[in-house]
Amino acid sequence: MQKILITLLTLSMLSCGQKSDNSQYLQTKIDSLENKLSQTYKPGFGEFMGNIQIHHAKLWFAGENQNWQLADFEMNEIKENLDGIQKYCSDRTETKSIGMINLAMDSLSNSILKKNKVMFQRNYTTLTNSCNTCHQATNHEYNVITIPKIPPFSNQDFMTKK
Structure with a gap:
């Protein structure tokens, strides 16, 4: 019984060590993904x-x-x-x-x-x-929007089809 208890304790301690290694591995992956995410395109x-x-x-x-x-x-x-x-x-x-x-x-x-x-x-x-x-x-008073006079694209028909 004592041998079984010692074996279980040893396995427990070894698995704790693996968790630590696994946690470090996961943290490294998270850091890497966060870095990649911060470098991705974001519209301005x-x-x-x-x-x-x-x-x-x-x-x-x-x-x-x-x-x-x-x-x-x-x-x-x-x-x-x-x-x-x-x-x-x-x-x-x-x-x-x-x-x-x-x-x-x-x-x-x-x-x-x-x-x-x-x-x-x-x-x-x-x-x-x-x-x-x-x-x-917002201090962008130089950007004045107006009602358009001509369509922005010459290749679009704005009329409905009947």
Whole structure:
């Protein structure tokens, strides 16, 4: 019985040593993965804003042509980019101001849902003004957004197919 107890104690002690080696191995792996993760590509604030600007322009032409399905799509693209800013650029002070456009976004979404062109135009103008207000509040007043005059892409038809 004493031999069995000694054998079990010895195995126990050996397995503790293995846990320590295993813990060190796992920690090394974690450190390596964290290092790789810190080196991966992360879109910058300007990249997100550039994408928003494109979708903002496309949204205008979709609404003007009463292509409500495309307008809704462009609204969702803007929302995805805003979510990306909050996820990947949370360290930027400007990110804290993003919420100031939520009311304008909601109103514009509502006008798209109602398929109301006049309401869309009014709410689009409000959204555009909200963007500029945010730019001013975050010391980017030199970045002025306007209602587009020409489509951003010549290879996209913004009219609905009947």
